[in-house]
Amino acid sequence: MKCIYKLLTAGLALLLTLSVQAAKPIAEEAAMVSPLLNGQQVPSVMATTVAGKQVNLQQVLTGKKTILFFYRGGWCPFCNTQMGQLKQISSRLNGMGFQLIGISTDAPEGLQASIKERDLDYTLLSDFNSKVSQSFGLAFFASQKTTERYVSKMKLTNPLQKNRQGEERLVLPAPAVYVFDAKGLVQFNYVNPNFRVRLDEELLLKAAELVK
Incomplete structure (x- = not known):
């Protein structure tokens, strides 16, 4: 009986882990995103360095406190x-033991x-x-109008993806800032579908100070 209980417990833990790490559906619009929340683990997912090398984000973050921010791209003035x-504030963050990493759809x-x-001076x-x-x-x-504007005028190379209606659209991230502890757990997050509004750097510093 104990053996069966252990197997069921292990299976449940595995299912929970997979559910957390599984890619979420792409939202139909920015206001419908369902971001990673406080207390959750950084997903095991591959990103690409400036040198074109594939790296596992979970391995990059685990073992070191991290400020991770998502921005749309270098073509976005608000992101710049x-x-x-x-x-x-990067030197102050470094002084608190944080690495600062930005992620965008840019190649x-x-x-x-x-x-x-x-x-x-950060990654x-x-x-x-x-x-x-x-x-x-x-x-x-992104909307059809936004897709057409950015792909043609900005000459973006992001691969278009089909939404539920079968329309090819540009996929963008809702701007976000995450504060991770050294175990890769989210301790603070700020996500705003309005790309014009970003987290104040002083508030970010205050949040970072609370992470041990």
């Missing part, structure tokens, strides 16, 4: 402002351009196929 603000070449143009990772943002529950389908 945010990256600059984070650069101003590695786009990340390299952002680092060079803004003289960034950027590519999620050009939106697998990371999807695993965090942040991915959503």
Whole structure:
């Protein structure tokens, strides 16, 4: 009986782990995202470095406190402002033992351009196929109008994906900031479907100070 109980418990734990790490559906719009919440584990999902190397995000975060922020891309002026603000506090975050990592739909070449143009001193990772943002529950389908504007005018190379209606749309992440402890657990998160509104850097510092 005890053996059966142990097997059932182990099976349930495995199912819970898989359910947490499984990629969430892409939301039909930004207001419908279902983000990773406080207390949950960073998903085991692959991202791409500026050098084009595949890395497991879970392995990158585990063992070190991390500030992880999702932004749309280097073509977004609001994202550029945010990256600059984070650069101003990056040394303070480092002093508290945090690594700072940004993730966007930009290809590695786009990340390299952002680092060079803004003289960034922190890590950027590519999620050009939106697998990371999807695993965090942040991915959503942009409207047809937005898709046409950005793909044509901005010449984005992000692969379009089909929504439930079979329409090919651009997939973007809802801007978000996560604070992880060294075990890879979410201790604080800020997600806002309104891409024009970003987390104040002083509030982020206060949240970081509370993570042991």
